[in-house]
Structures are given as structure tokens and as C-alpha cells.
Amino acid sequence: MAGPEKRRKREREQRKKAILKSARKLFAERGFKPVTVASIAKKAELSKGAIYLYFNSKEEIYTQILLSDVEAFHKTMSQIFSRGETASQILYEFSDAYIDIFLNAREQFRTLMNFMLSAEHLNLSNGIRRQIIREMNKTISLIEKILQYGVDSGELNLKKQDMRRMRNALWGLLNGVISLHLFVGAESMREDRIRSNVREGLKTIIAGLTKTSKKKEAHV
Amino acid sequence: MAGPEKRRKREREQRKKAILKSARKLFAERGFKPVTVASIAKKAELSKGAIYLYFNSKEEIYTQILLSDVEAFHKTMSQIFSRGETASQILYEFSDAYIDIFLNAREQFRTLMNFMLSAEHLNLSNGIRRQIIREMNKTISLIEKILQYGVDSGELNLKKQDMRRMRNALWGLLNGVISLHLFVGAESMREDRIRSNVREGLKTIIAGLTKTSKKKEAHV
DNA sequence: GACTCGGGGTCAGATTCTGACTTTAATTCA
DNA sequence: TGAATTAAAGTCAGAATCTGACCCCGAGTC
Known part of the structure; x- marks a missing residue:
């Protein structure tokens, strides 16, 4: 050139x-x-x-930001894998990284959150919306991979049909805790509280999933 | 706006x-x-x-560079004044600063030198050329001011009509020594040699000008 | 339903930039 | 000398980028 x-x-x-x-x-x-x-x-x-x-439009600007944010987000979260650790360790790290992003790249997080909270009245074209959601799902399914890894290695005890529900529960735990503290609670305490709440939730869930606790049959 | x-x-x-x-x-x-x-x-x-x-023209580009260089040069050299020191001290500092510019802002120096060496076949318009020369003269006349200051304070012995010649001699000393070393002599030795040559010349000239050596009448 | 208002999107004209073209001046060579 | 060549300064039509007044539509108001 x-x-x-x-x-x-x-x-x-x-x-x-x-x-x-x-x-x-x-x-x-x-x-x-x-x-x-x-x-x-x-x-x-x-x-x-x-x-x-x-x-070409305001929508296109928004979309490009959203997509690049989602991609960056997914890239960061992907790096959690590929270290020879137990599934529960990886889960803790995943959560930590998620909270880090929230704390350090607040703008990206807000844009993402904004999309999740009100994707329906954003009047983006349907194709675009689906594309973004698919991209987001790639990240969410990372949790599933972690769980699957735990099951395969014999560390976790989880039925195939419960996998998805557990994945969503964990994802919900993260976003729920963060959202909770986003609007209530003092700024200064926020980080500590989010981290400890998430850790507590994780601990309990992992305890309930580890094979050592062999008894499980008390159906819902 | x-x-x-x-x-x-x-x-x-x-x-x-x-x-x-x-x-x-x-x-x-x-x-x-x-x-x-x-x-x-x-x-x-x-x-x-x-x-x-x-x-508007290649000439204008050249002129603007030249003028801004000359001005920067003059500004730097002007700062040598306004410290309560003897004229000979100021002369030494002036020379040092001049050599510093040569060594550190070689591009500016070269542009300036190039102008001095071949102002006549540069086909700049006459007005412009005169403007630049006037600007250069402002710097050269700094030497005259230093000498005048020495005479006024009783430190130097110099007749009015010799002032200008002495000024040009000093200016010539500086540029001559630098030019000499610019084309001959190893790069590594250059700075030391320039500085010591100039210092030696200055020392002798100043000795010949200081009032203590009262005898003077041996005409050319 | 008419009216207003605000914001997305358009477009004619202004500004900046490109590179092929013209001019100029110096050099070569008959 | 002066015609031919050449190379670089300088020009200009058209492309790319930018501006802000304008058009249009939908949401709210009366």
C-alpha cells in the first residue's frame, strides 16, 4: 500500500x-x-x-461495542481453564475473575448488564440480538464445561439432566449477588461483600456436589 | 468555538x-x-x-523551519545573561551553551549552518533572507552585549571601535572550531576537542582583554 | 385527531486530500 | 547557440471526508 x-x-x-x-x-x-x-x-x-x-445506524454502534465487549469478556473467562486444577478451584477462580471484570471494567460490565436487563426493548434487529445472545451463551457454557470436567474427573457428582440447571444456578448466583450489591450497600464495602457472598454460596454448592457426600436421593 | x-x-x-x-x-x-x-x-x-x-512554496517551508530554529536558538542563548557573574564567566557559559546546541540539536544546527554557508544560492526571496539574517544578528550581538557589560564593569579593556571586530572574532572562533571538527577528527573525540579548543582560545583572548594587563599600544 | 417536540437519518455544500498534469529551469548535446 | 531532455516545482479536477440545516416519524400533549 x-x-x-x-x-x-x-x-x-x-x-x-x-x-x-x-x-x-x-x-x-x-x-x-x-x-x-x-x-x-x-x-x-x-x-x-x-x-x-x-x-450505518446508532444500533450498529451499540452492537459493535456490545459484541467486542462480549468477546473480550469471553476471552478473559476462557483463560481460567487450562491449568491443572480441580473443578472447584476453577469455579472459585472463574467467580473471582468475573467479579474482577465487574470491578475493573465497569463500563463494559454495565453495557453488558444493560443488554441483559432490557434486550427486548432495545429495538435491535432480531438477528443481531440472537448473535449477541449466542456469544454470551458461549461464556455461560464455560461453567458447564467446568462442571463436566468435575464430573469426568470424579470430583463432582451431578446428573446429566441437572447440569444445565446447576450451570444457570451458578451464573445466577454471580449476577444476582453483584446486582444486589450494585444498588444497595456502601461502595466501600461492596467488593468484600460480593466476594464473601459468592464464596459462601459456592462453598455450599460445591459441598453439595462433591462425591464424598455420598448420600443424595432426597428429591425436590 | x-x-x-x-x-x-x-x-x-x-x-x-x-x-x-x-x-x-x-x-x-x-x-x-x-x-x-x-x-x-x-x-x-x-x-x-x-x-x-x-x-505556498518549498521556500516557505524552509523559511519557517529556519526562523523557528533561529528563534529557539536565540531564546536559549539569551538565557545565559541575567546571572550576576563576570563577563568572562558569561563568555565561557555562552560558548558552552553554543556547543551544547550543536551537540544535542544537531538537526537545527545543521539547518542553520547550511543557511549561513550558502545563503546566496538558496534562492530565497531577498526579504526573507534579510529577515533571517537580522534574527541571527540578534544572537551574534549577544556577544557584543557581554563584551559591553565587561567594559562597563571595568573588567575588560576594549575600545569602542574594536568591539565589533572582537565580537566577530569570538563568533568566528566558535563556528570555526566546530566546523573544523565537524569534518575531521573522530566522532568520539569531537566534543572534548571542541570544548578544549574553544576554552583555550577564549582563555587567551580574555587574558588579552583584561585590564590588569595595562600595556597595550603595539598596533597592528 | 391535530399539534408539538425530540431525535434518527439525509444531503448539498465546504474542506481536505490525491496524483496526473503543466510549467519552469537547468543541463546536455549537436 | 539553441533544441532536446529531464527533473522538480507547482496546479487542478475529482475523490474522500466532514458539516449542519433539514426531513421525517413516532411519542407524548391537549
């Missing part, structure tokens, strides 16, 4: 990134609907029209 | 600076004539045409 051409391409990508950066901040603060394209343009020091040279 | 407008102005100035930066490097390496506008454009990752949106 020629000199000026290369420079132009680079600058075009920088511009795009700048728009996404501005938009991410605004979406994290306010969600989808209240953020106007004009406000994104203003933050990025561009005119509204210029935004449409880089994206 | 509005958001996008402010950004545009900023970016325009950045572009201009980038062009000057590329051009300065090339001019320092090769002088005026051999540097083509196309080569400046290439280094700045722009087309030739774009260069002419920021400058």
Missing part, C-alpha cells in the same frame, strides 16, 4: 475507534435509548453526519 | 507540524536544493498537492 493510502486507512480506523470510545462511555452511563447520536458526535468532536460515514 | 471546529483547527496544526518535522529532518540531512517537495510529502505520508494546502 502506498504512503498516503496507508496513513488514511490508519486515520480512518483511529476515527472509528474514537467514536466507539465516546459511545461506549455514554452507553455505559445511560443505556441505549437516552443516548443521542448527536451526543456521541459531540463527545467525539464530530458532526452528526460524520458518524454515519463510519456506522 | 464549537466542538468539531476546534478539533479541525487542532488537527490542521498537527498536520502542519508533521510536515515541518519531516521537512526539518530532510533539510538537515541534505540542505535545501536536493530535498524535493515530493520527498517531504512522502515522509509526511501525504501527497504533494496536500503540502501546498499548508504552505
Whole structure:
């Protein structure tokens, strides 16, 4: 590629990134609907029209942020695997990492949460919504893999048909605890409380799943 | 100023600076004539045409670099004054600073030197050339000020009509020594040799000027 | 249901940029 | 000398990017 051409391409990508950066901040603060394209343009020091040279719609901006966040999220969480540890250790680490992301990359987390909480009235096209949900599920199914690994290694005792429910329970535990503390409780205590609550829940669940406790038949 | 407008102005100035930066490097390496506008454009990752949106001619680019260098140079050298010291101390510091600039901002120095060495066949317009020379003279006349200060304080013995000649002799000493070592002598020895040569010359000149040596009448 | 208002999206015109083209001036060679 | 060649300065039509006034629609108000 020629000199000026290369420079132009680079600058075009920088511009795009700048728009996404501005938009991410605004979406994290306010969600989808209240953020106007004009406000994104203003933050990025561009005119509204210029935004449409880089994206086809407000929805597309939101989607790209969401997808890249979900992917980054999934990438981070994937790294938890591939260390020769017990399933319960991995579960603890997974939870820790999840909480870390919440605490350190709050904007990403909020955007994600916002999507989960109100995906239906976001008026994204159905295809896009499904794509994002599929991506999110990839992360959720990591929990299932951990559980499966525990079952395979003989560490955990869990029937095939309960796997999915347990996975959702664990995922729910994480998000529920975090959400609980997001709106109540003092900022200063938040991290400790989230961590200890999650750890406590995990401990009990893992205890209930470990093979040593051989008795189990008390049906629901 | 509005958001996008402010950004545009900023970016325009950045572009201009980038062009000057590329051009300065090339001019320092090769002088005026051999540097083509196309080569400046290439280094700045722009087309030739774009260069002419920021400058009216190759000459103007060169001039702006030269002027800003001369001004920076003069500013640095001016700071030598305004410390309550003897004229000879100030002369030593002035020389040291001059050598420092040569050693640390070689590109600027080369551009300046190049101008001094071949101002006549640079085909700059006469007005511009005179403007730059006037600016350079401001710096040269700093030496005269130092000498005058020495005379006024009774430290130096120098007739009014000899002032200018002495000033030029000192300036010549500096540039002559530097030029000498610029083309001969090993890089590793250069700094030491320049400094010691200049110091030696200064020492002798100052000795010849200090009032204590009262005898003087041996005309040329 | 008419009216207002706010925000998504459009578009004509302004600005910036590109590279092929024209001009100019210096050099070579008959 | 002066015609031919060449190389670099400088130009310009058209492409790319950007702007902000404008259009349109849907949601709320009376």
C-alpha cells in the first residue's frame, strides 16, 4: 500500500475507534435509548453526519461495542481453564475473575448488564440480538464445561439432566449477588461483600456436589 | 468555538507540524536544493498537492523551519545573561551553551549552518533572507552585549571601535572550531576537542582583554 | 385527531486530500 | 547557440471526508 493510502486507512480506523470510545462511555452511563447520536458526535468532536460515514445506524454502534465487549469478556473467562486444577478451584477462580471484570471494567460490565436487563426493548434487529445472545451463551457454557470436567474427573457428582440447571444456578448466583450489591450497600464495602457472598454460596454448592457426600436421593 | 471546529483547527496544526518535522529532518540531512517537495510529502505520508494546502512554496517551508530554529536558538542563548557573574564567566557559559546546541540539536544546527554557508544560492526571496539574517544578528550581538557589560564593569579593556571586530572574532572562533571538527577528527573525540579548543582560545583572548594587563599600544 | 417536540437519518455544500498534469529551469548535446 | 531532455516545482479536477440545516416519524400533549 502506498504512503498516503496507508496513513488514511490508519486515520480512518483511529476515527472509528474514537467514536466507539465516546459511545461506549455514554452507553455505559445511560443505556441505549437516552443516548443521542448527536451526543456521541459531540463527545467525539464530530458532526452528526460524520458518524454515519463510519456506522450505518446508532444500533450498529451499540452492537459493535456490545459484541467486542462480549468477546473480550469471553476471552478473559476462557483463560481460567487450562491449568491443572480441580473443578472447584476453577469455579472459585472463574467467580473471582468475573467479579474482577465487574470491578475493573465497569463500563463494559454495565453495557453488558444493560443488554441483559432490557434486550427486548432495545429495538435491535432480531438477528443481531440472537448473535449477541449466542456469544454470551458461549461464556455461560464455560461453567458447564467446568462442571463436566468435575464430573469426568470424579470430583463432582451431578446428573446429566441437572447440569444445565446447576450451570444457570451458578451464573445466577454471580449476577444476582453483584446486582444486589450494585444498588444497595456502601461502595466501600461492596467488593468484600460480593466476594464473601459468592464464596459462601459456592462453598455450599460445591459441598453439595462433591462425591464424598455420598448420600443424595432426597428429591425436590 | 464549537466542538468539531476546534478539533479541525487542532488537527490542521498537527498536520502542519508533521510536515515541518519531516521537512526539518530532510533539510538537515541534505540542505535545501536536493530535498524535493515530493520527498517531504512522502515522509509526511501525504501527497504533494496536500503540502501546498499548508504552505505556498518549498521556500516557505524552509523559511519557517529556519526562523523557528533561529528563534529557539536565540531564546536559549539569551538565557545565559541575567546571572550576576563576570563577563568572562558569561563568555565561557555562552560558548558552552553554543556547543551544547550543536551537540544535542544537531538537526537545527545543521539547518542553520547550511543557511549561513550558502545563503546566496538558496534562492530565497531577498526579504526573507534579510529577515533571517537580522534574527541571527540578534544572537551574534549577544556577544557584543557581554563584551559591553565587561567594559562597563571595568573588567575588560576594549575600545569602542574594536568591539565589533572582537565580537566577530569570538563568533568566528566558535563556528570555526566546530566546523573544523565537524569534518575531521573522530566522532568520539569531537566534543572534548571542541570544548578544549574553544576554552583555550577564549582563555587567551580574555587574558588579552583584561585590564590588569595595562600595556597595550603595539598596533597592528 | 391535530399539534408539538425530540431525535434518527439525509444531503448539498465546504474542506481536505490525491496524483496526473503543466510549467519552469537547468543541463546536455549537436 | 539553441533544441532536446529531464527533473522538480507547482496546479487542478475529482475523490474522500466532514458539516449542519433539514426531513421525517413516532411519542407524548391537549
